[in-house]
Amino acid sequence: MNPTYESIRRSIESGETSCETITAEMLGAIDDRPGLNAFLAVFRENAIARAREVDRKFRDGTAGRLAGMVVAVKDVLCLRGERVTCGSKILESFESLYDATAVSRLLNEDVIVIGKTNMDEFAMGSSSEHSAFGPVLNPVDSTRVPGGSSSGSGAAVAAGMAHTALGTDTGGSIRQPAAFCGVVGMKPTYGRVSRYGLVALSSSFDQIGPFAHSTADAARVLQVIAGKDDADSTTSQDPVPDYLASLTKDVRGLRIGIPEEFLKEGICDDVLAAFHRAVDRLKEAGAKISNVRLPHARYHIATYYILMTAEASSNLARFDGARYGYRSPRAKDLQEMYLLSRSEGFGQEVKRRIMLGTYVLSAGYYDAYYLKGQRVRRLIQSDFLEAFRAVDALLMPTTPTTAFRFGEKASDPLQMYLSDVFTVSANLAGTPAISVPAGNDSEGLPIGIQVMGKHFDEATVLKVGDFLEEEVT
Numbered sequence: 001m002n003p004t005y006e007s008i009r010r011s012i013e014s015g016e017t018s019c020e021t022i023t024a025e026m027l028g029a030i031d032d033r034p035g036l037n038a039f040l041a042v043f044r045e046n047a048i049a050r051a052r053e054v055d056r057k058f059r060d061g062t063a064g065r066l067a068g069m070v071v072a073v074k075d076v077l078c079l080r081g082e083r084v085t086c087g088s089k090i091l092e093s094f095e096s097l098y099d100a101t102a103v104s105r106l107l108n109e110d111v112i113v114i115g116k117t118n119m120d121e122f123a124m125g126s127s128s129e130h131s132a133f134g135p136v137l138n139p140v141d142s143t144r145v146p147g148g149s150s151s152g153s154g155a156a157v158a159a160g161m162a163h164t165a166l167g168t169d170t171g172g173s174i175r176q177p178a179a180f181c182g183v184v185g186m187k188p189t190y191g192r193v194s195r196y197g198l199v200a201l202s203s204s205f206d207q208i209g210p211f212a213h214s215t216a217d218a219a220r221v222l223q224v225i226a227g228k229d230d231a232d233s234t235t236s237q238d239p240v241p242d243y244l245a246s247l248t249k250d251v252r253g254l255r256i257g258i259p260e261e262f263l264k265e266g267i268c269d270d271v272l273a274a275f276h277r278a279v280d281r282l283k284e285a286g287a288k289i290s291n292v293r294l295p296h297a298r299y300h301i302a303t304y305y306i307l308m309t310a311e312a313s314s315n316l317a318r319f320d321g322a323r324y325g326y327r328s329p330r331a332k333d334l335q336e337m338y339l340l341s342r343s344e345g346f347g348q349e350v351k352r353r354i355m356l357g358t359y360v361l362s363a364g365y366y367d368a369y370y371l372k373g374q375r376v377r378r379l380i381q382s383d384f385l386e387a388f389r390a391v392d393a394l395l396m397p398t399t400p401t402t403a404f405r406f407g408e409k410a411s412d413p414l415q416m417y418l419s420d421v422f423t424v425s426a427n428l429a430g431t432p433a434i435s436v437p438a439g440n441d442s443e444g445l446p447i448g449i450q451v452m453g454k455h456f457d458e459a460t461v462l463k464v465g466d467f468l469e470e471e472v473t
Helices: 005-014 019-032 044-060 101-108 151-158 175-181 215-225 269-284 297-318 334-345 348-361 366-390 413-420 424-429 458-472
Strands: 039-042 070-074 112-117 164-169 184-187 207-212 255-259 288-292 393-397 433-440 446-453
Touching: 005 019, 005 044, 005 215, 019 039, 019 044, 019 070, 019 112, 039 151, 044 112, 070 151, 101 112, 101 164, 101 215, 112 151, 151 164, 151 175, 151 207, 164 184, 164 215, 175 184, 175 433, 175 446, 184 215, 184 458, 207 215, 215 433, 215 458, 255 269, 255 366, 269 288, 269 393, 269 433, 269 446, 269 458, 288 366, 297 348, 297 366, 297 413, 297 424, 348 366, 366 424, 393 458, 433 458, 446 458
Parallel strands: 070 112, 070 164, 255 288, 255 393
Antiparallel strands: 039 112, 164 207, 184 207, 184 433, 393 446, 433 446
């Protein structure tokens, strides 16, 4: 059982340990399991120096809200003076000029950033097999994938290499690795957390969120990174509530909806059994369970992959070898510079999605695919708004299976995309969602249960997640 930040802080304040000691232990954990490949950069000297500075703040009584928390950061978020590769050869040598807002807000509360974590290239993937720097291994079973695209962040927390980590979630890229690695992963409402300093995959879907060992620690991190940011016009001005205050373990009277369309087929027996255990525990604790309908659920995957690839094609057009990033040394003229730099710099999955996105945005197919996808997305959002008139939260599995083996789905992109069947809906609708551990399957692999909530109601999502974390694990 990993300690919560609350207990860690008490130990620091009492003098039982220090930030420097804790940071050294985390660095040791990274050194002990280099084969996991969870990190692309480890800030060894800077982390120790930072830990000593935070220890001084503890002695002076000026330590911030998260002082001494060791945090890993997905390598799609900017950290000034450090590389931001996005798991891609095309940005292998690019150095950030500024901090992402989410990172700077954590630093202002005296966290210790231990390193940048590995990921599927440009956050495109569900398995970590698409990183230009090699896959991340699942710390529970190294023959299995850790999930993607925030694979390194999920694995780092699960392996005890960081207390918490930041990831990004475009279609499940926090929640899926959280489920596969047996930790908590939170996707906030779109607009709750600033995306400034995030290298965008899909601007209307991407959201930054935390990995943690407990819902309480996820709430602590979210409390700090959430809120209006003048540097990101999509952030909401809605006030950020006290998330920790919502963790009461009391779910009496809460209305929990079960989306019946998601529970028909394709779910492995152990995951389904864990889901039913979660439902039973909620019933026993006084929650009101009912079925809800999401009439357009069968279109979620298709709609997501049409719109996401279109936005990816547009966002990645800037990586052309002209301004920054990789430039092919073989190019003889301007056209070859564009062609060769992108062909050599991008991996196979990124090129696949760019081509799909360019196709759906092309003059002959824009109306048939992209415009229709936007209309269906509006219908999907309406389904969720209607469902949330009747219930306070939705409950479903995070993934249809536990972690699959490396190579098992690599040759079949459609099967890989279907791994996101339960998670893309929250990104399409823009709602908050959390994955919490719900025990293990017959092979000892972690299972995740997902809670979705109303827009900007992370408090209820965290409350239900916190209850399930203790009752179902």
